[in-house]
Amino acid sequence: MTAWLVPLLFMLFLAGVPITFSLGIAALLGLLVTGMPLVVVVQKLWTAVDTFPLVAVPLFILAGDIMSVGGITRRLVDCAQALVGHMTSGLAMVAVVGCMFFAAVSGSAIADAAAIGGLLIPAMTANRYHPTFSAALVAAAGTIGPIIPPSIPMVLYGVMTNTSIAKLFAGGAVPGIIMGLGLMAYAYHVGRQRGYQGRERRATLGEIGRGFANALLAMLTPLIIIGGIISGVFTPTESGVVAVVYALVLGLFVYRELDWRQLPGLLYQSGLMTGKVLFILGTASVFSWLLTVEGVPRQVTAAIAGLELGRVGTLLVINLLLLFVGTFIDTISALVIFTPLLLPLASAAGVDPVHFGVIVAVNLTIGMITPPVGVCLFVTSGIARVTIREMMRDLVPMIAVLAVVLALITYWTDLVMWLPDRLR
Amino acid sequence: MVRALDRVLRGLLAALLGVLTVSVFLQVLVRFVLKVPLPWTEEVARLAFVYSIFVGATVAVREKAHINVDVVLAALPRRAARAVRLAGSLLTAGFLGVVLWQGLAFVAATGVQMTPVLQVPFRHLYLVIPASAALMLLYLVLGIIDDLRGRRP
Numbered sequence: 179m180t181a182w183l184v185p186l187l188f189m190l191f192l193a194g195v196p197i198t199f200s201l202g203i204a205a206l207l208g209l210l211v212t213g214m215p216l217v218v219v220v221q222k223l224w225t226a227v228d229t230f231p232l233v234a235v236p237l238f239i240l241a242g243d244i245m246s247v248g249g250i251t252r253r254l255v256d257c258a259q260a261l262v263g264h265m266t267s268g269l270a271m272v273a274v275v276g277c278m279f280f281a282a283v284s285g286s287a288i289a290d291a292a293a294i295g296g297l298l299i300p301a302m303t304a305n306r307y308h309p310t311f312s313a314a315l316v317a318a319a320g321t322i323g324p325i326i327p328p329s330i331p332m333v334l335y336g337v338m339t340n341t342s343i344a345k346l347f348a349g350g351a352v353p354g355i356i357m358g359l360g361l362m363a364y365a366y367h368v369g370r371q372r373g374y375q376g377r378e379r380r381a382t383l384g385e386i387g388r389g390f391a392n393a394l395l396a397m398l399t400p401l402i403i404i405g406g407i408i409s410g411v412f413t414p415t416e417s418g419v420v421a422v423v424y425a426l427v428l429g430l431f432v433y434r435e436l437d438w439r440q441l442p443g444l445l446y447q448s449g450l451m452t453g454k455v456l457f458i459l460g461t462a463s464v465f466s467w468l469l470t471v472e473g474v475p476r477q478v479t480a481a482i483a484g485l486e487l488g489r490v491g492t493l494l495v496i497n498l499l500l501l502f503v504g505t506f507i508d509t510i511s512a513l514v515i516f517t518p519l520l521l522p523l524a525s526a527a528g529v530d531p532v533h534f535g536v537i538v539a540v541n542l543t544i545g546m547i548t549p550p551v552g553v554c555l556f557v558t559s560g561i562a563r564v565t566i567r568e569m570m571r572d573l574v575p576m577i578a579v580l581a582v583v584l585a586l587i588t589y590w591t592d593l594v595m596w597l598p599d600r601l602r
Numbered sequence: 603m604v605r606a607l608d609r610v611l612r613g614l615l616a617a618l619l620g621v622l623t624v625s626v627f628l629q630v631l632v633r634f635v636l637k638v639p640l641p642w643t644e645e646v647a648r649l650a651f652v653y654s655i656f657v658g659a660t661v662a663v664r665e666k667a668h669i670n671v672d673v674v675l676a677a678l679p680r681r682a683a684r685a686v687r688l689a690g691s692l693l694t695a696g697f698l699g700v701v702l703w704q705g706l707a708f709v710a711a712t713g714v715q716m717t718p719v720l721q722v723p724f725r726h727l728y729l730v731i732p733a734s735a736a737l738m739l740l741y742l743v744l745g746i747i748d749d750l751r752g753r754r755p
Contacts (some may be wrong), residue, residue: 194675195690196668419626449615453658550673
């Protein structure tokens, strides 16, 4: 009955209405037509976000912001330089490994691409890498940010579906590493063709040691966050605050690159991001509540189950749908709109909710580097001063690499589930 | 006048994030060091968090920072784009109007229920919903006026 709400929603998106208000307007019209009480809108705006696990989201955003200005990012990059800087396409390798390190302290692709891109894209340009290649690579490697734990999309998925956030985080670790290795392999291949050179010589053991020693305190951050959550010492929310405080201590007292006076600005910036991202969750929950009450997810599941696609076919259809959606809606919005619709379908096909959460997260973050709406592309193209059109030739093979990883983790369940299954 | 309001909201948003961080940190500290739970920390953190969303969303209307899809708008001729934007803003205003109206009704209909630890009446806490809807409406209207006067959105 209310299936028309979905096309209406997409028309509002295309008309440029902010996604959060598009959801609110569509839901409101649905309530009016079905004669349900309008007060639901107000209730859902509050109850959808009034839960402690979600408090992790602003904390992870804040931790990432503090690390970028507090000197932690640079030390992570120095350490990556000592490890892989000598290889063919050395700086490109450093960029990917740097993104993987940063991914382990931050939960967002934009933060990852901005932090690493800001440091490495200028360096790569100075060393005669094509700026289009550098911009495409850092954007693609930025998508590892929300896959290697911690992860903002996975916190939202876990809260919406009552799935263990610790298990989701654990499930992202191996896929994130494979994404990084895939991009490094591709960068190596391009480097051989175009003659991107690494540093003259391999770092000596002593230099690698010094790199690690300098970065040691910074490198402890991922250990504290991921180790703390997976071992059950901290809840994800608590690990978020530990990351914030640790980053503050390093930035203010150890590296001394952060000033107290910068704090209000950082808090404001994170607050604005929190409002943008989580108000969407509020209006989306009104929308999906309405669809659920009207039985739309049940009908969708029944209709697709009727096609008898089996597990392989169902996951293929879901992945293609999400890839399509992800090209023009941002990760968080797509996640909160489609999870309630698609999880019943996946469960009916026998997919574990943790596995499904990781598939959705990887799939939708790929959408962050697909034009026309690929937020990571906006970030890195700005830093490299190239247009997204110019980046396409270098970008398309990287998207293909990530799509192969997506297929791998979709159909090779153990890649995702091995680690979470080891948690109690 | 509006500038002062902007400053107050920005300051409030930063303060809410600060309160949120400090209370979660106290929770961790007290749990690990004193081994006793400190029940008010979770409640304060949650309230600061929910408030930061409403205030943050309000500031985002002012900053035109809410995420949207602008490929179609960018492809349209200027006048057509402006007309589409205006229609979208009017629909958004309608939505916010309903949130304001229903928010006030919701506040009025909430009884004497208190938060479990701090004993703050929910009726007072829920005021943030109509208040932020009203401010978002104000900022939206200011944005529409700017747009009609031909200033860059």
